[in-house]
Amino acid sequence: MTIATTIDRAPTAVPTELAHGRGGGGPASKRVVVAFGFWIFILSDMVMFSALFAAYAVLRGNTAGGPTGAELFNLRNVFIETMCLLLSSYTCGLGALSAERRQPALFLIFAAFTFVLGAAFLFIEATEFARMVEIGAGPSRSGFLSAFFTLVGMHGLHVTSGLIALIYLSAQVIAEGLQAAVLRRLLCWSLFWHALDIVWVGVFTLVYLMGAP
């Protein structure tokens, strides 16, 4: 009797309710594990962005006699871009929430808002890039502009792939409904989208606001 009790208690070194997430209480749910794996991917993406940020910080003064950031940047447009991305992060969060609550129609509405706001961001960014290339401030003009187009363009590419993935996921929600696997993909996608907004905070602070006094 005593032995049985001891054996029964032995495997749990810490009380189960305290040890959730630290190995106690059984394995974590697939949802937690998948989100953790995707979080590792996002962090490695952040490390890649940090290299591009470092390159930009180092090269920002090397304009080779060409235009400087203060001459090129239009802070009003950057502010609109920032708001578009921030609001799309917000609607993405609300979409993830309504997906979690099994409200597919509401999710699709929020996904549409997220898509439109993200696309507006990309449109403004692409217009700015085209205008800069037109006036001879393309990526080949100076070290500063090479670093600028690499950093901001890489963020724009991420947003583009995020929008493509959003279409794909919305199609899955329509076709398959909000089943567990689809919900996990949506969770990963919303992590990705929020992380892109975090990168953008770095971009508008370091590149635009510090570059255009």
Add this chain to the structure above:
Amino acid sequence: MSGFEDRTPGVEEHEPTASYLTYTVGLGLAIIATIGSFVVAQTNLLWPPGIPVGLIVLALAQIGVHLVFFLHMGSAPDSTNNILALAFGVLIVFLVITGSIWIIANLNSNMMPMPAQ
């Protein structure tokens, strides 16, 4: 939904981690930080040499808001591993950025004076 704690490991549990309120509060704080950054950068509200520091502080604050309110980094047991990974990622990012700036600034200041082109 009953009081029984007989979850099978691996079965999805759905306890909504956030609410509309969480996201709305996060959005409000992020908008305040964003507008603050743009105002600080374009006015003399701050002592001009301190503007970069102010901008960095506001950016870090906004990143914190995003992490807590949008990415739900919190004290919940499930996010312990996520926070440890985040701490490691922040360390690497910090090393890459400050290390690069430091080394290149050092190289620049040790360059021979170049004739003006």
